[in-house]
Amino acid sequence: MKKNEFMDLLITELNHNKVPDSSDIADEYEQHFFFKMNDGYTEEEIAAKLGDPAQLAGQYAVDENQRILKGKGIKAFTVFGLSLAAVAAVLFFILIIAWGVVMALFSLVSMVMAACLISGYEPLLNIVPMPSASSILFGLSLIALSVLSAVGCIYFAAFVRQLLRAYRRFHQNTMAAANAKPGLPSLAPFYSFASRSKRNLRRVALATLLAFAALSILAIIVSMLQADSLQFWHMWDWFK
Amino acid sequence: MNIQYKKGIIELCVLSLLKKRDMYGYEISDLLSKEISIADGTVYPILRKLKTDGLLTTYLQEESGGPPRKYYSLTEYGSESYARDREEYIRFAKTVEALIEGD
Numbered sequence: 001m002k003k004n005e006f007m008d009l010l011i012t013e014l015n016h017n018k019v020p021d022s023s024d025i026a027d028e029y030e031q032h033f034f035f036k037m038n039d040g041y042t043e044e045e046i047a048a049k050l051g052d053p054a055q056l057a058g059q060y061a062v063d064e065n066q067r068i069l070k071g072k073g074i075k076a077f078t079v080f081g082l083s084l085a086a087v088a089a090v091l092f093f094i095l096i097i098a099w100g101v102v103m104a105l106f107s108l109v110s111m112v113m114a115a116c117l118i119s120g121y122e123p124l125l126n127i128v129p130m131p132s133a134s135s136i137l138f139g140l141s142l143i144a145l146s147v148l149s150a151v152g153c154i155y156f157a158a159f160v161r162q163l164l165r166a167y168r169r170f171h172q173n174t175m176a177a178a179n180a181k182p183g184l185p186s187l188a189p190f191y192s193f194a195s196r197s198k199r200n201l202r203r204v205a206l207a208t209l210l211a212f213a214a215l216s217i218l219a220i221i222v223s224m225l226q227a228d229s230l231q232f233w234h235m236w237d238w239f240k
Numbered sequence: 241m242n243i244q245y246k247k248g249i250i251e252l253c254v255l256s257l258l259k260k261r262d263m264y265g266y267e268i269s270d271l272l273s274k275e276i277s278i279a280d281g282t283v284y285p286i287l288r289k290l291k292t293d294g295l296l297t298t299y300l301q302e303e304s305g306g307p308p309r310k311y312y313s314l315t316e317y318g319s320e321s322y323a324r325d326r327e328e329y330i331r332f333a334k335t336v337e338a339l340i341e342g343d
Binding site: 031 | 269270289
């Protein structure tokens with residue numbers, strides 16, 4: 001048998017027996033041929049001394065099957081443990097996703113309120129009456145707050161997504177290990193943004209935070225001056 | 241001799257060789273097939289099994305004039321397990337020898 005014939009047969013049989021990493025195994029035999037040929041043996045001699053490729057592949061398959069069988073016992077145990085972990089994980093994820101939803105709604109409501117205040121929308125201004133200078137300033141500060149919480153949502157969504165992916169990978173790898181299959185590399189539990197979007201997000205967050213603080217303080221001062229009272233909300237009958 | 245029977249003993253021999261120093265696959269196969277009558281190819285499945293069982297690790301090393309060699313090295317678990325199996329084998333072999341002696 002020539003080297004190529006031997007290698008072809010070996011790889012075919014390995015794949016037929018579903019032995020993983022057949023190319024890794026084939027490499028080892030390639031090297032064997034390389035060293036033996038350097039020592040002056042012919043391809044036929046080397047192949048004959050190596051043994052029957054089908055039988056060799058069978059040897060790999062037997063070891064592989066025994067490993068899988070050994071894994072069977074712990075499999076039920078792993079599945080049980082993973083199910084318990086999954087219940088806890090689902091509850092945890094529902095909780096933190098709910099928080100994300102609350103934050104997104106807060107951002108949306110702030111934006112709508114801001115639009116109402118700036119445009120002088122009557123029904124809202126009938127509830128909290130104020131002069132237009134105050135309502136525009138409060139509206140602008142709400143826009144800043146809305147953008148700030150939107151940025152918060154983006155961070156939070158990325159964080160939750162990465163946490164979900166990491167958990168999923170952990171789950172898959174644990175199952176793979178129980179089935180004696182190779183796993184994938186585990187994922188970092190925390191997401192890291194690309195440095196450019198990280199810089200941008202940080203910049204927006206800082207700018208909106210400062211704008212929100214400055215605008216709300218300004219709105220309060222202007223309102224106090226216009227109502228000629230520190231407690232302008234009483235002057236304007238907000239909580240009647 | 242039965243191949244499955246030999247396999248366990250060859251595992252022990254491989255561990256014993258690697259206890260002394262790291263070796264690449266062909267080196268092990270060459271050394272063993274000189275001493276024990278086995279097909280040259282039989283050592284490779286054993287090396288792989290020992291590796292998946294965590295007794296050995298591998299690393300690649302570039303060599304001048306040739307493909308990079310895959311070296312096998314004994315793990316801590318491997319050397320513990322070798323020490324245990326060695327004791328067991330010696331005791332077993334002595335018993336068998338005493339039994340079949342004089343037949």
